[in-house]
Amino acid sequence: MQDFSVQSSRAGMNRRVRVLVVDDSAFFQRRISDILGRDPDIEVVGVAADGLAAVRQVQRLKPDVVTMDVEMPVMDGISAVRRIMRETPTPILMFSAMTREGARATLDALDAGALDFLLKQFDGSASTTDLLPARIRALMRYRRPVAVPAANPALDGVASSTASPFVGRHHYKLIAIGASTGGPVAIQNLLTALPADFPLPVLLVVHMPGSFTHAYAERLDGQCRIRVKEAEEGDLLRPGSAYLAPGGKQMLLQQRGPDLVLQIKEAQSDQVYKPSVDITLGSAAQALGRDVLGVILTGMGADGRQAAQLLKRKGGTLWSQDEASCVVYGMPQAVEKAGLSDRVLPLHDMAPLLTQVV
Secondary structure (H helix, E strand, O other): EEEEEOOOOHHHHOOOEEEEEEEOOOOHHHHHHHOOOOOOOOEEEEEEEHHHHHHHHHHHHOOOOOEEEEOOOOOOOHHHHHHHHOOOOOEEEEEEOOOOHHHHHHHHHHHOOEEEEOOOOOOOOHHHHHHHHHHHHHHHHHEEOOOOOOOOOOOOOOOOOOOOOOOOOOOOEEEEEEEEHHHHHHHHHHHHOOOOOOOOEEEEEOOOOOOHHHHHHHHEEEEEEEEEEOOOOOOOOOOOOEEOOOOOEEEEEEEEOOEEEEEEOOOOOOOOOOOHHHHHHHHHHHHHHHHEEEOOOOOOOOOOOOHHHHHOOOOOEEEOOOOOOOOOOOOHHHHHHHOOOOOEOHHHHHOOOOOOOO
């Protein structure tokens, strides 16, 4: 992760979030600028029509956040992200096409240092129009140095603001991980540190559209020593395998005799998160109770808090990512403030500790 200069939110600085809009289409420049301009907390300070112009504008204007297109002349968005993160680190939100190719390009941009993404979907639906200002404010509000030091294998003394002392291994049967903004990279960092012989199955829930999750699972599978796949109806959970909830649907766990089986259901129209951490983690808590270790990573909102309450009532264990290593300290903060986190951990400590406790 990159090292951003720390700045306070508008509440602390009494000023608006300064945004640079980067897109080669004048129509989309205007559309994005108009959406952001309706928010009194946000100010569009400039536009750029290609990646090289974006690099120069970031150096000149020092915006708080950049919105970045992918396909542009002169220099594409991914190359621009790499340059900006190397020369003038700035939080970047990518706009992505709703295609498999768009998903791969966006994942490349996240690898290059972008922090978040939205679908480039301005067809009158409320999703992007409503989400964009909130995402911009979140990236500004939670900017902080997030450079990750080398993991310390001696983790018996890992600190936690709410945890009881580490008491050794537990016979868990399942790890369930939930994340949102900043989650794709956080999960990549966590899973790539797990050994090939990791003894448990892992459920993954990330707030992603359906066009993204297959490409994301494929990418993780190529990077990790454990197996990673997009979950399918009837999957039997196996040790050393991770199952990613498909975007736009809900993933539930059932125990059928000795087997743990996944059920994939169509999401309901009134469900905010598709997939939802609450639904997947809640089903795991119902099925396995104390044998579940839940992990809540970086993300906006409070998805996972309701399931965490159930998990704790059932005797399960919950870890949450600490504020300093989060892109957005929303979901982890929700469970920590509710007193549900057994451990509050830096991201880089989680994989080594997982190998110790399971």
